[in-house]
Amino acid sequence: MTYRISYAPPADDTLAKMARTETFKAAVERTLGVDPYGHGSIALGKDADRREATIHGVFLRYYVSGSILTVTVVRLIPAP
Numbered sequence: 001m002t003y004r005i006s007y008a009p010p011a012d013d014t015l016a017k018m019a020r021t022e023t024f025k026a027a028v029e030r031t032l033g034v035d036p037y038g039h040g041s042i043a044l045g046k047d048a049d050r051r052e053a054t055i056h057g058v059f060l061r062y063y064v065s066g067s068i069l070t071v072t073v074v075r076l077i078p079a080p
Contacts, residue, residue: 001069002033002034002069003032003033003034003036003064003069003070003071004033004069004070004071005025005028005029005032005033005070005071005073006070006071006072006073007072007073008072008073008074008075010074010075011060011073011074011075011076014075014076014077014078015076018058018076018078023056024055024056024058027055027056028055028060028073031053031055032053032055032060032062032071033071036051036062036064036071037051037064039053039055040053040054041053044061048064049063049064049065049066050063051063051064057078057079058076058077058078058079059075059076059077059078060073060075060076061073061074061075062074
C-alpha cells in the first residue's frame with residue numbers, strides 16, 4: 001500500500017524555497033509514502049492521524065487519511 005503525498009499551500013511555499021527539493025520529496029515518498037505511522041513519527045494529541053516527523057533535517061507536520069491513502073503535509077520547518 002502506497003500513500004499519495006500532497007502539500008498544503010503553506011508547506012508548498014516553504015518547499016519552493018528549500019534547496020534540494022527533489023531529493024527531499026523523494027525521501028518523503030520513500031518514508032511517509034510507505035508507512036506514515038512509522039519513521040519515528042509521533043501522534044499529536046489523541047488523533048493518531050495528526051502527526052509530525054523529521055526527514056532529512058526538516059520538521060514536518062502532516063495528516064494521514066487512511067480511507068483515501070493520502071498524506072497531506074501542512075507545515076515544513078527546515079533546519080537553519
